[in-house]
Amino acid sequence: MKNLKNRALLLTATAGVMLALTGCSTASDKPADTTTAAAENTPEAVQITVPDASEIFPKTAVTLKNATSVTLSGDMSRGTESVKMKLSGNKDGSNTKANITMKDGTLELLSIDGANYLKADKKFLAKTAGKEAAGMLATMVGDKWISVKDASQFGNFNLGSLLDNLGTDSMMSVEAPKVTAKSVENLNGVKTFKYVGNETDFWIAAEGEPYLLKIEATGPASAGSGNMMFSDWNAVAPHKTPATAEVISIPGL
Template sequence: MTITAVRTRRLAGITALGTVTALALSACGSSVPKLEEVWPEVREGIQNASSVKIVGEMDQDGQNVSLDMAGQTDDSSFGGKVTADGISMELVGNKEFTYIKPDAAFWEQQGAAAMQEMAGDKWIESPADIGMNMSSFYEGFRDESPEADEFADTEYTSEEVEHNGQQVYKYTGTDKDSGDPIVVMINKDNQLVRIESQGDSEDSGIGAIDFSEWNAVEPFEMPADEEIFSIPGM
């Protein structure tokens, strides 16, 4: 049996929302710093983050993917829940193993009702290299984060708004390829807190992703031996 149902292809939304590089955005709001002024520190934070929490949902290429994931970017500890194509699973893991709890739809898709009965409510132990870990969700986004000079000579609107109980800077523009609205929110510590793609283009991805707990995610506890089910042959 292969666990492929929710490898998620890196969470399509995070990679797609790398189109923040394409902000063809008219600067207004004199109290809000220019995006190109704050972005170097934002980008540095993205590049050097030791941990982060990522929550979001995206539709792209006919696939709906939602993610509620937190952990260390080096995969030493992570956990959360992933849903793709109507199949959900909880997961927790480290550099050695990923432990998953799939929903009934996963087992049905695998044609493995007997295995589901054997596993019960236990965590399924899988090799870390199945691609369901923190780095697989984060690396594409980190690698595509733009340099500040990519915002030169662009136009955008800027304002200060409240988001999740905190005051943040909101920058709104359009994707230069699709013409879809793109929103970037940055807090006053120059940390990225949200990216939105608000248009109707499946190519650019439609949805939003929130980022929080930068460098502050607590380690996850791995399941005890008696809570683990090992699939024969894996």
């Protein structure tokens, strides 16, 4: 399966798509306003004052640093690369699951205590291994998981690395100074503080811990577009190891 491994390395470009949303814009000259929740026109909202980015971003950075698990759902593109993904599990990578959909197919990666497992559709297998090999693999594998020695060959979908890139240095010294507006916004039924940056918008939980709930790129498409949603902070249920009968090993993987 050497051909499969070599072609699959191309998927590492998706890491760049993910990081395109972490705030790579230039600084803004616009001053941040002092908008409050009064714009929502409700008695409850009027009582809420949106904190400055310089005040809440450092606190959010701490939640990123201290997080043990999270679920991330993203729909992103940059240049010719595009990807829809859902990543969930532990920040340290000991128990994670990734569901990836690209123009070249879909794949599912499961990593538990150092063991890695892969499922992929025929389109992905055909693109990465060729039609003949894809047909052979599909026949051999069926609905089973493929045991994989090194999951990184299929892309860098590390939750810990992503959160680190969104961490203290980025949010405090890079992103906070770029905020030009702020408000209270309902995000899927959750009250959030929204911060509008030069090329990136942020939604942070307005109640309880200031968890990061959404990032959206608003700059030129060439720099990266799309959004990432965050949920289940420190509450992701552990993924289960597939039963032995559900796993197949393929030489070369």
